[in-house]
Amino acid sequence: MSKPTVDPTSNAKSGPAVPVNFLRPIIQADLDSGKHTQIVTRFPPEPNGYLHIGHAKSICVNFGLAQEFGGVTHLRFDDTNPAKEDQEYIDAIESDVKWLGFEWSGEVRYASQYFDQLHDWAIELIKAGKAYVDDLTPEQAKEYRGSLTEPGKNSPFRDRSVEENLDWFARMRAGEFPDGARVLRAKIDMASPNMNLRDPIMYRIRHAHHHQTGDKWCIYPNYDFTHGQSDAIEGITHSICTLEFESHRPLYEWFLQNLPVPANPRQYEFSRLNLNYTITSKRKLKQLVDEKHVNGWDDPRMSTLSGFRRRGYTPASIRNFCDMIGTNRSDGVVDFGMLEFSIRQDLDANAPRAMCVLRPLKVVITNYPQDQVENLELPRHPQKEELGVRKLPFAREIYIDRDDFMEEPPKGYKRLEPNGEVRLYDRLFRSPNPEKAEDSASFLDNINPDSLQVLTGCRAEPSLGDAQPEDRFQFEREGYFVADIKDSKPGQPVFNRTVTLRDSWGQ
Template sequence: MSTPQKSPNEASSSTDFIRTIIAEDKQTNKYGGRVVTRFPPEPNGYLHIGHAKSIYLDFGVASEHDGGVCHLRFDDTNPTKEDIEYVESIQEDVNWLGFDWGEHLYYASDYFEQLYQYAMQLIKTGHAYVESLSADEIRDYRGTLTDPGRESPYRNRSIEENLDLFERMRAGEFEDGAYVLRAKIDMASPNITMRDPTLYRIRNVPHHRTGDAWCIYPMYDFTHCISDAIEGVTHSLCTLEFENNRPLYDWVLETLDLPKPRPQQIEFARLNLEHTTLSKRHLRRLVEGGQVSGWDDPRMPTISGLRRRGYTPEAIRHFCEHIGVAKRDSTVRMSLLEYFIRQDLNQRAPRAMAVLRPLKVVLLNYPEHDEETLEAINNPEDPGAGTRQVPFSRELYIEREDFMEEPPKKYFRLAPGREVRLRYAYFITCVDVIKDDAGQVVELHCTYDPETRGGSAPDGRKVKATLHWVSAAHAVDAEVRLYEPLLQTPDSADSDSPDDFTQTLNPNSLDVLTGCKLEPSLAEAPPGERYQFERQGYFCVDSRDSTPARPIFNRTVTLRDTWAKVQKAQNS
């Protein structure tokens, strides 16, 4: 798979600040004309829509330059949280989005020996020391934003003692937390990140790639700048939360005196999305706490969740292109993301009729054992999509909400004595309402006008409503899952703070409808196939739970932004 070329709709309308920096570097021949970026996920969870923005930028910027490449590098330095499942899911998601790293697949664990030797070099030059303080003590000694830190009593250990302790740390002589390796920088720095940050820690845990070969693991801030330099990365694109870490990035490269020109870190604003959380810690809590069915639950903002829900890679790429690259954090409306999936599916999704909350209709004057075949349009947006055949018979299903016994003003759908159109079929008129003992409507008796086949009357009379329907004799029973945003409030829960964000979870984020009636063309719809259910929205065959005997459809998005209307009504 090659990196996809942008369509005219995806082409960037302006040059952002990152592309300006890269253009200037190419003009000055800073990197010999090379452009090398990298996408460095930590394999401790599934990727989400925020990562999609980074992927689109990292791979997109590289693809815009001759010979430009983007590396996929796994930051696998914390074996307590990482798993091969996450490695495989990340590769699948990047490929699904339309991008390919080619030969440039790397792991931070590839460099464990080199990183260890670089750490030894820092110790030998007096720029690192082994710390004996506990984690809580280190935190206390570090100080605050207004108070400088205090030097550790172990900061001035001899080089020989530090080398001995660090070698013994590697040999597995100590328990977790007994020691860490710290950089010796400046405990009075106004940037707390530079107050002797931790470079290595003890983790007596097997690694998913290196097994038991290591029991000390490097920290991300030490690892990723050196990895960038080893791989020849030119522009290391990070989100804004790493801005304070850039001085440490540069300090490590300069102190180790790695060859110039060295990679440069450039920060951009991360994606924040209304009504959801893009904190991997929060998403993990949802999965482990059972609030969702897994990382690929269609309510999740993960790429696998969006894929299962029916989103397309093209729609996500268009969305990422539209929101662009900025230096300041902001929150994007959920309706904007939904706009792009509607635009995409409107062009590609075939139409079908599905009744989600069925109410039976009996056409009294239609011959009891007759049936016929009517022609329906597959996709009015695609002239080449053609038509399909839908069966019609005496007994039908319509949506329960398409009938009211005592309709209010401006309700134009079916009611006693009222005539409406059945899509692709006939005009019908309700003549009787059948109820059960509890007074609930269970069946409608109607008549049809055989002269209106195809949906128009030869005498020119008009009706004000057109209803979708399904023949009862041919209907496919299905389960349909309707989704709303995870969070009730528009505020995104993107902080990794320990606050219980689950208090804001939307209790109506999932509505499971059983006994839905679908037209027979959907009987053998394959997993992942997308459709527009007429008048309902866009739906996708569930890729995990759906079977031919028990088809399940996920609603991708409504035809209109109904959630905004619900929120407005709740707030009024």
């Protein structure tokens, strides 16, 4: 793949206009200067939940930039907290990345593969007098840490000798102490205005079975101690993450500068995707699942990629949406309507048309022969002849939507009058900002009680009986629908509404 020509001052490539991405000129400059000969990025999720729509942006940024500049991307699980991690999440994350249309370089990687090296580096910091074992309780450690306006104070255990720290750390490793009894901390600066540099925890005791390493370890490295060194081991050139990690960058760099790492990755931060009417907190998403407010992580009302997939969103629509919103450093809230616009645009161009009456009302055409059936041929798509035609039977008995009939019509009513199974999914939350409420009760109070309606007895044209899971259609006058990937059976598809034909929320 040839590398694009970029003007770093304008962030514009020669040729067709491309979405704004402030990282493009940075990467181009690094290649032009010879700082790097190949771009290596990574997508490093923690396997403690399913991926959500916010992760889609990170996936598109990391994989997309690597593809654009002829580089590679690693998929690495930063699996430092076995108590919250599960193989189910690992499998789902791998599936979602592939579904979006991306392939990682080499085998799937795990931070736990580097636990031996991280342990050795921790010992090096102890020997250099830059790490110590601390016996403060969590409550005491919080008190000693200080606040945003007041500096912290040194732990009484901070000045232990190197020999003492090596001994205590070895005993932690050997499993002599219960969870939470001691931690290993980096010795940096308890008076730093950056709270992340106030002697951060490197290791904590946790007697837990790990999904990759089994029972080999009873101490586990903290995320901040693991992340940067894992990037260095893998030769990551551009460590791209969201803005909430900006204040962690000095710590990321401190560890790299004080350890004999094989590379020195540079961290860059971009604004995370904040989508209104949507929850992306893993804790709250898990609460919705655990308390059965939804039917699992892949419920079509969830903001997870698995949920969007079941709802009928296409990989292309999500990738195009992430391109449309651009990549910058300005936090803001994106309107859900932009995502719906992207899927409508995709399905309008590609989804076959079909007839389905959701709330049927039988109509008898009394002057039509009782036993006669005509098979009408209609195009499967108005602009795509290559999709062929479908046959629609017309007979004495037909079905119309109940809304097309009224016994006492108002003036100007243009539909029928005397003498003259589907699932419907809507937005899960009523509030544009459901995550604003930290209180669980308030957050749950925002749930839209009409987010799921199940309709039975719907009448559809015969061709829909052959629909396969994930086949998408435009039900004329109704919206875009998908045959559910889990609930559909051979000859008995169950359809989920992906999106209405037009935005009705903004009215």
